Amino acid sequence: MFYFSKSKYCDFKQCPKIPWLKKYKPEEYVIDAETQARFAAGNEVGDLAMGLFGEYVEVTSFKPDGSLDLNKMKELTKQFLAEGREVLCEASFDYQGLYCAVDILKKSGDGYDIYEVKSSTSPDHDVYTVDTSYQTYVLRKCGVKVNKVFLVTIDTDYVFDGTLDLQKFFKITEITARVEAEIGAVEQTLKEAEKVMASPNEPAIDLSESCNAPYPCAFFGYCTRNLPSPSVFQLYRLAYEKKLALYRSGIHSYEDVLRGGVSLNEIRRRQVEYALADKGTHIDKQGIGAFLKTLTFPLYFLDFETVQPIIPRYVGTRPYQQIPVQYSLHILREPDGALEHREFLGRAEEDPRRALAEQLVYDIPEGVCVLAYNKAFECTRIKELAKAFPDLAAHLFAIEKNIKDLLDPFRSGYYYNRDMGGSFSIKSVLPAIYPDDPDLDYHNLEGVHNGSEAMDLFPRLKDMPADERAKAEHDLLKYCELDTFAMVKVYEELKRVG
């Protein structure tokens, strides 16, 4: 029998090779931190949405080994439907090997409505129509009368007032018409999928728009394994569609780019030329000098770490709002002075913003020059703090107004070497300038090596035993400290060459 699930069906619609590779070459599946976070967010929001319509029965059942007990779930679903239960969560259905679980199934008249829960803020993605059309198809084949289909997404206008209001946190959008227009295609798609999945031969499918939409495909590394490295897919900030157009016209390597006379902006041309020949470091002394002249002393190097809870935890915040929880600050009072360091780490049990804002205005006087790397992030956080705490606003705005961007000299093409590989993030620039300095290597940090890990760790602090928590807090502080120390070192290099 042909077995297929909702997620495989959605994968197949994105690209038939995805479910085939998952089945025959699962070791090639590379899941990044962002995708993992998206899955975790989906589970968190799914659990919360169960209470959207009041009382409900949950069908989810597990085997002793912790895996889902699908047979039990299907049995329970039948039982609850026979009992006429009003709201079922994770109701599970199987029609001749086609499986699906419905997030929320709600009685309506003589049938049921499907509510599909997404952690997204928009109901407008085509993949949601594909997903719910499959569910509707399976349920109707199982004899369930599906009347309407809804998407449950998150309303970012919702402001948390201390008590989570599910009716306002979630936004419900009816998509029945979209589903009815799509459902006719389900049977034919399943026939094609059955053929593809039965064959041991990898589908001959070339790279396409599907490799990047709705999400970057986890098999992209596998499917581009025969391309030269670097390839056109590494060109700096070029839209995926343009990279794909180059690829389709036979331009794959950087040599092809030059040979083919591809029009490149200055930054990409340098990226290509420096990758093909080690030309050392490109330095625009004038540009760097002009940038350095805009800086004044004392000079402050600032970096925030944030969390971004989907379900707001702090009064006055919205879903997905970036909440600053930590900062590191290095200070140079004069050009060759000793380096000072200040830092802040909030308590995970409470809203850290007020304490952070108070210490920030204590640590940074009004009117001094502050450097951030990609300053839009720090400036936006400070403006949000000013809005939240009007009594500190004047001082916070005075800090924000004087922030300069250490990314500018790199983004402007004043400094480049091939090890940057076309990326100007501090994580690329730092090792390209200081390749052999273990003190500047994020890999040598304990516990926290990047912003995603910091974001994941901070909310868990409150549940940790004291010694584990002390270690985790130490790791967070060290990580953030390296971010601003890295900025100091980058600044020193600009000063050396500028």
Ligand code: SF4
């Ligand atoms: S990378 Fe592209 S071609 Fe390869 S499986 Fe993914 S979507 Fe299909």
